[in-house]
Amino acid sequence: MEYLVESFDHDLSNRIVRSGTTRSYGFDQTIFSEGDKATFLPIVLSGTVKMVKFPEPGKEVILGLFQAGQAFAVPPAMDGKRFPATAITTEESEVLFVPRDSFLELMETSAEFSAVITSRMCGILRHQVETIQILATPSAEQRIATALLRLAKERRGEFPIEIAYRRKDIADMTGLSLETTIRAVRRLAKKDCLTIASGRIILESTTPLKKLVG
Amino acid sequence: MEYLVESFDHDLSNRIVRSGTTRSYGFDQTIFSEGDKATFLPIVLSGTVKMVKFPEPGKEVILGLFQAGQAFAVPPAMDGKRFPATAITTEESEVLFVPRDSFLELMETSAEFSAVITSRMCGILRHQVETIQILATPSAEQRIATALLRLAKERRGEFPIEIAYRRKDIADMTGLSLETTIRAVRRLAKKDCLTIASGRIILESTTPLKKLVG
DNA sequence: CTCCTAAGATGATCCAGATCATATGTCAGC
DNA sequence: GCTGACATATGATCTGGATCATCTTAGGAG
Numbered sequence A, B: 001m002e003y004l005v006e007s008f009d010h011d012l013s014n015r016i017v018r019s020g021t022t023r024s025y026g027f028d029q030t031i032f033s034e035g036d037k038a039t040f041l042p043i044v045l046s047g048t049v050k051m052v053k054f055p056e057p058g059k060e061v062i063l064g065l066f067q068a069g070q071a072f073a074v075p076p077a078m079d080g081k082r083f084p085a086t087a088i089t090t091e092e093s094e095v096l097f098v099p100r101d102s103f104l105e106l107m108e109t110s111a112e113f114s115a116v117i118t119s120r121m122c123g124i125l126r127h128q129v130e131t132i133q134i135l136a137t138p139s140a141e142q143r144i145a146t147a148l149l150r151l152a153k154e155r156r157g158e159f160p161i162e163i164a165y166r167r168k169d170i171a172d173m174t175g176l177s178l179e180t181t182i183r184a185v186r187r188l189a190k191k192d193c194l195t196i197a198s199g200r201i202i203l204e205s206t207t208p209l210k211k212l213v214g
Numbered sequence C: 001c002t003c004c005t006a007a008g009a010t011g012a013t014c015c016a017g018a019t020c021a022t023a024t025g026t027c028a029g030c
Numbered sequence D: 001g002c003t004g005a006c007a008t009a010t011g012a013t014c015t016g017g018a019t020c021a022t023c024t025t026a027g028g029a030g
Helices: A010-018 A076-078 A100-109 A111-136 A140-155 A165-175 A178-190 A205-214 B011-019 B072-079 B102-110 B111-138 B140-157 B169-176 B178-190 B206-212
Strands: A022-026 A030-032 A040-046 A049-054 A059-065 A085-088 A091-098 A194-199 A200-204 B023-024 B031-032 B040-046 B049-056 B059-066 B086-089 B093-097 B196-197 B200-203
Touching: A010 A091, A010 A111, A040 A076, A040 A100, A049 B111, A059 A111, A059 A165, A076 A111, A076 A200, A076 B111, A091 A100, A100 A111, A100 A200, A100 B040, A111 A140, A111 A165, A111 B059, A111 B072, A140 A165, A140 A178, A140 A200, A140 A205, A165 A178, A178 A194, A200 B049, B011 B093, B011 B111, B023 B200, B040 B072, B040 B102, B059 B111, B059 B169, B072 B111, B093 B102, B102 B111, B111 B140, B111 B169, B140 B178, B140 B200, B140 B206, B169 B178
Parallel strands: none
Antiparallel strands: A022 A091, A030 A085, A040 A091, A049 A059, A049 A085, A194 A200, B023 B093, B031 B086, B040 B093, B049 B059, B049 B086, B196 B200
16 A cells, blocks of 8 residues: 655655554544654544644544644654644544654755645644634634634635534534534524535535624 | 844844844834735844734734744744734834745754744744633633643743733733633632732742642 | 822623533434 | 434523623822
């Protein structure tokens, strides 16, 4: 099996894959926990991984979702300190662990690699600022609107866009309870900001949502 | 007047200062706004600057505070996209603007510069994750406890530590209203987690606060 | 010392979201 | 088409924080 890391060519991808070790995970398994020493750079080879915080027992906030090919937890791997959050699989997944030494060597020897990693770090930071914006917004409807707009932007497909997440996931992205999320989504549907087809959220357009968040 | 950038020696500091232009600001003035193109790397030469988001009219969230010598908004300067937040002075300040070209050249030609900037980016990301943690915590007391612990950690001085911020600032760091912040701080004082001396918050120890956040 | 302004304190009221309970819908597997 | 498991839906109640109003305190300027 051959994997593609980020959008690198096969040579670089193979070089990266060979420089680390791969592990397989089932659904909802912990890859590493907040507080662990970052001795490696993790890269999703297949499946999906979420980075999460637990502000209190039972409550979960999603910091980011990572698909096949994507490196995550880049900043901790960079400075070798501790992971500020926990990484958990959201489906069967394979994760590549590149030792920190090899990672730093790659950064120095490959301009392509270093450019992509740097840009990924910037992207993560942008994402975090958006998350802060969402969590600091008081209105549930506006929080969800912002979160949905972000999801729509990230997969930049053609309309109609189907949101591939459950209400519970959206709740964890916005810091709201499941029930509040369900109710707010319904209210958004009633306001014609989105449509619901057998539970799934579908965006015909982002205009009404954008109008809502101002 | 000679300025020290980060903790660089005079040669590098001077090289950096000469590569850009300096502007002076009064109190509470906007340096750049969310959405502006990042064509430069801003560095605080004197005074203090805050990065803020406005989740709704009248409400403000502080993303970060930057002192003399510190570069801020590093990720936008790096990838040249738009600033995800607004920068405002919190006192009379001077800010150096290093053009993006010079910034990128510095990154390539000075390993020292590039190392410090990279580590600063990692630090900012850690800070953001902590902010997300704070905003996602439901209890006002715990939000403030976490924020105070972070402030105490950042200035890592000897006890007793005096918190150099007003209640309004702490409110903006935690996403709470001014009144709720004042009340929660009082409750923390009543629980002997901190002391209040003529309005100022003083930490004799961080132990009780740490116990509170678990 | 007095005045003035900004910050801190406190009371009263209101409401959006959390929580608990229960019902309905969806779909995969038999 | 039936069943079970999970997701969505919705009602009832509770509560902590927001908001508005008022008051006190601290500390600088004159």
